[in-house]
Each structure stands twice: as structure tokens, then as C-alpha cells.
Amino acid sequence: MSHIKKLKCLLxxxxxxxxxxxxxxxxxxxxxxxxxxxxxxxxKTDFNRETLKKNQEFSMWRYLPLLPVDDPTQIGPLKVxxxxxxxxxNIRKNLxxxxxxxxxxxxxxxxxxxxxxxxxxxxxARELKEKIVTCASTGNxxxxxxxxxxSVGLKSYIFVPQTAPSAKIAQLLVFGSTVFAVRGSYDEAFxxxxxxxxxxxWYNRNTAxxxxxxxxxxxxxxxxxxxxxxxxxDYIFVSVGDGCIISGVAKAYKDMSSLGFIxxxxxxxxxxxxxxxxxxxxxxxxGTVKFVEPSTIADSIAVGIPRNRLMAVRDVRESGGFxxxxxxxxxxxxxxxxxxxxxxxxxxAGSTAFAGLVKALxxxxxxxxxxxxxxxxxxxxxxxxxxxxxxGEVLVIDPDLKALKEIMNH
Numbered sequence: 001m002s003h004i005k006k007l008k009c010l011l012x013x014x015x016x017x018x019x020x021x022x023x024x025x026x027x028x029x030x031x032x033x034x035x036x037x038x039x040x041x042x043x044k045t046d047f048n049r050e051t052l053k054k055n056q057e058f059s060m061w062r063y064l065p066l067l068p069v070d071d072p073t074q075i076g077p078l079k080v081x082x083x084x085x086x087x088x089x090n091i092r093k094n095l096x097x098x099x100x101x102x103x104x105x106x107x108x109x110x111x112x113x114x115x116x117x118x119x120x121x122x123x124x125a126r127e128l129k130e131k132i133v134t135c136a137s138t139g140n141x142x143x144x145x146x147x148x149x150x151s152v153g154l155k156s157y158i159f160v161p162q163t164a165p166s167a168k169i170a171q172l173l174v175f176g177s178t179v180f181a182v183r184g185s186y187d188e189a190f191x192x193x194x195x196x197x198x199x200x201x202w203y204n205r206n207t208a209x210x211x212x213x214x215x216x217x218x219x220x221x222x223x224x225x226x227x228x229x230x231x232x233x234d235y236i237f238v239s240v241g242d243g244c245i246i247s248g249v250a251k252a253y254k255d256m257s258s259l260g261f262i263x264x265x266x267x268x269x270x271x272x273x274x275x276x277x278x279x280x281x282x283x284x285x286x287g288t289v290k291f292v293e294p295s296t297i298a299d300s301i302a303v304g305i306p307r308n309r310l311m312a313v314r315d316v317r318e319s320g321g322f323x324x325x326x327x328x329x330x331x332x333x334x335x336x337x338x339x340x341x342x343x344x345x346x347x348x349a350g351s352t353a354f355a356g357l358v359k360a361l362x363x364x365x366x367x368x369x370x371x372x373x374x375x376x377x378x379x380x381x382x383x384x385x386x387x388x389x390x391x392g393e394v395l396v397i398d399p400d401l402k403a404l405k406e407i408m409n410h
Contacts, residue, residue: 002068003043007034007211010310018068022128023209030194033311034211036068036251040258049261052226058082060116060219066255067120067219068212074126076152080115081219083107085227085373090341095361099371101233102354103224104344106379110140110147110171112300112347113245113377117216118144121205122152124212128203131155135205136193138186138241138299139168140349140378145205146175157202159189165299165383185294187305207244208307217248218255224373225256233266234370235321237360239352239377240270240279241301243312249375250315266373268321269366270312271356273298273328279306280323282313289313297328297386300349300378322365326355334358335380335390345380345387353377 007016009025009032016025016034025032047065055062060081064072083105092100108115118141125133135145136159149156156177160169161184172179182189190206197204207213221236232253238246246268253265272280273296282289289309294302306312316323326334334351338344346354354374360366380387397403 002070003039003065004068005037005039007036009034023204023211030209033208033308035311036211036215038066038255044259047259049230060119060216060223063219063222066222068215069120069123071123071127074123076119076122076148078109078115078119078148078151080108080119082223083220085224086342086344088342091337094341095358095368097361097368097370097372099233101224101228101373102338102342102344102376103220103373104376105220106346106350106376108144110144111379111382112140112144113217113220113375114140114144115148116219117141117207117213117244118148118205120212120216121145121203121210122148122154124210125154125203126152130203132157132200132202133205134158134193134197134202136160136186136190137164138302139164139382140300141205141207142177143168143171143175146172146177149177150175157196159193159196161186161189163299165385167382167384186303190305190307206307207242208311214244214248214251214308214311217245218252220245220375221249221252222256225252225262230262231371232262232264233373235267235269235366235372237269237271237353237357237372237374239298239301239349239356239375240272240312241303241306241349243270243279243306243308245375245377246270247308247311247315250319265319268316268319269356269360270316270321270323271353272301272323272325273331273352274325275328276302276304277323277325278304279309279312280325282309283316283321283323287313287317296331296348298331298348298352299383300347301352324356324360324365326352326359330355330359332386332390335387336392338376339380339391344376346376347378347380347382348386350376350378350380
């Protein structure tokens with residue numbers, strides 16, 4: 001049984017027991033995002049450094065006492081989590097930094113971090129005896145939910161903007177989803193999926209609508225904490241769309257601090273594209289998020305109405321961190337750089353956080369002496385067209401050695 005103590009509304013502060021609510025605060029409606037709180041005194045009885053050291057479950061489920069799972073038998077078969085954390089020596093030296101790590105979460109089953117919350121969503125749906133799951137997505141959340149659902153025999157109905165990358169649509173169709181390509185933005189697809197949930201009773205996985213999604217996303221940082229042997233970095237750079245991932249990172253460090261695993265918290269840096277930066281503007285400004293019309297190649301974070309904005313802005317500001325916006329050109333340069341220098345293949349949203357680090361270093365917002373972690377959230381195969389733009393041109397030659405020598409000499 002999970003150790004959830006309560007769910008608390010970010011707006012009105014009303015508290016609920018887990019069995020009393022499924023999604024948002026009944027009093028505040030869709031804006032009333034619920035935050036999960038655990039009974040750490042109970043968790044401490046069987047979850048500590050020694051039990052972790054002995055645990056041979058190298059996936060996100062090694063942190064089961066800190067997850068909202070009532071029935072572990074409902075966990076699906078896909079291996080999610082325990083993605084590599086690289087101490088990137090080449091890049092560190094190139095940038096003149098003392099310490100730099102990159103967490104490559106594009107190594108998950110459907111090639112993105114979103115597999116983590118989707119794994120939780122499928123467990124909750126099965127605990128509730130639901131047969132159909134749904135979500136709205138620019139692609140990654142959708143494909144992760146579709147894959148997780150397929151692995152346990154659930155049906156999935158997915159809403160995506162018509163502009164979603166073809167590779168992500170292909171994943172959905174291969175996983176057997178019914179895909180609705182909405183003539184509109186991600187935000188419009190999101191709203192339609194909520195209406196469909198209420199009309200048809202499907203179980204909804206949407207970020208900041210389903211309160212358990214932050215809990216799935218936090219497992220990426222629980223792994224970072226353990227993989228760094230409980231050493232806390234000075235900064236963690238995170239690409240931001242709805243704001244759920246960066247709140248998950250914050251939650252992981254708060255959880256581990258409450259349990260006594262670590263003695264301080266890192267500063268969080270929210271990175272967005274210049275063409276869609278409502279959360280960055282709020283963090284660096286007066287804290288109020290103003291909605292925008294997205295314009296960026298980083299489709300996974302092209303969110304004009306960030307649903308988890310209240311929690312994300314609060315978490316970054318409380319950490320002492322900041323926001324940074326980068327251009328699409330800087331995002332493409334980061335894709336190429338990560339690939340060339342470290343062999344990490346990132347999609348645009350995945351490379352955005354690294355582009356933010358490069359910019360923050362140039363502007364003196366972080367020091368080269370700081371210990372820094374960068375989170376790469378998705379694999380480059382998710383958006384092949386952007387990868388081709390970043391990678392450059394192939395060399396077309398005739399099939400003989402003379403032609404090869406000629407082109408080599410130019």
C-alpha cells in the first residue's frame with residue numbers, strides 16, 4: 001500500500017485523502033492542482049540507504065515506497081528508468097567546467113522521460129479497474145502512454161495536435177492507439193481530452209490534471225541522487241513545457257531531504273524556447289504566468305498554457321534558481337554538439353536544457369566551478385527532421401576511390 005498522507009490543493013489549500021479524489025480539487029476545478037504528501041515516518045521504517053544498496057530492482061520501481069502505488073501486482077512489464085547518468089568529460093573540458101553530468105532519459109522503452117509518469121498512470125488505471133486510458137500530448141506523453149497501455153492490454157485514445165512529428169505519430173499507431181489529430185494547438189487537444197474524459201469516463205493521464213504524474217517524473221531525480229552517491233549538485237537544468245518535470249525534480253529532492261538521505265537542495269533552472277517561454281518569464285518576473293502562442297521547433301515543450309505553472313514557478317523560485325530562454329538555432333546547435341562530443345542523441349526539447357546551460361555559462365549566471373546536472377528528456381529519433389537540420393548534409397559521391405579522394409581533398 002502506498003504511503004500517501006494527503007493531497008493538497010495548490011489554490012485553496014483544502015486537503016483530501018487519496019480515495020476522495022481522482023484528479024483535481026473538486027472545489028477549485030481544473031485549476032486546483034493537487035500536490036501529494038507522504039508519511040515519511042512510515043517510509044523510513046523500511047526505506048534507507050542500506051535497503052537501496054541491496055535492492056536489485058534497477059528501474060523506477062526501486063523507489064516504490066515513495067510512489068503512489070497501492071497494488072504492486074498492477075505494475076506493467078516494461079523496464080522504465082535507471083537510465084544512465086554520464087559524467088561527460090569531453091564536454092566538461094570543452095566548456096572549462098569542474099563538474100558536469102548529463103542524465104540521458106531518452107533510453108527509456110519509448111525513448112523519453114514520459115515513460116515514467118505513464119507507468120504510474122497505467123498502474124492507477126488498473127487499480128481502478130479501468131479499461132481505457134487517454135491523454136493529450138505533443139507526442140512523447142502520448143507514445144509513452146500508448147506503449148505502457150499496450151504492454152498490459154489496455155486501450156488508449158490519444159489526442160495530439162495535427163502538427164506533431166510523424167515519428168511520434170508512428171509510435172502511437174504501432175502501439176495500437178486510436179489517434180485523434182486535432183486541428184489546433186496542444187492546448188486545444190488538452191482541453192478536448194478532458195471533455196472526452198468526462199463524457200466517456202476514460203482514465204486520464206494528462207499532466208497537472210492527474211496529480212500522480214509528478215510522482216512518476218520525480219523518479220528521474222531519485223535516480224540522479226542515488227547515482228551521484230547522494231551528492232547534491234549546485235544546479236539542475238531542465239527543459240520546461242507544462243512544468244511537471246521540473247516540479248518532479250524538486251519533489252524528489254524534497255522527499256530525500258525529508259528522509260535524511262541528503263542535507264541540502266539544488267537550485268533548479270527552467271529552460272524554454274524563446275518562442276514559448278511563459279514559465280521562464282514568470283520565474284524571472286513577478287511570478288505570474290501569461291499565456292502565449294507557441295512558436296518553436298521544440299514541440300515537446302511548445303506549451304502556451306502551462307498546466308503545472310503554479311507548482312513549477314513556486315519550485316524554481318523556492319530553490320533559488322532561475323529561468324533561461326534559448327533560440328531554436330541554439331537548440332539545434334546543442335543537438336549536434338551533444339551528439340558529436342558525447343554520443344548522446346537528443347530531440348529538440350531534450351537538447352534545450354543543455355543549450356540553456358551553455359547560455360547561462362556565457363552570461364555568468366552559473367560558475368564553471370559549479371556542480372551541474374543537465375537532464376535530456378527525449379531521444380533524437382523522436383524528431384528526425386530536426387535532427388537532419390542539426391546534423392548537416394551528407395556527401396554524395398560516385399562509387400569509386402577517385403571520387404572519394406577528390407571530395408576528401410576539398
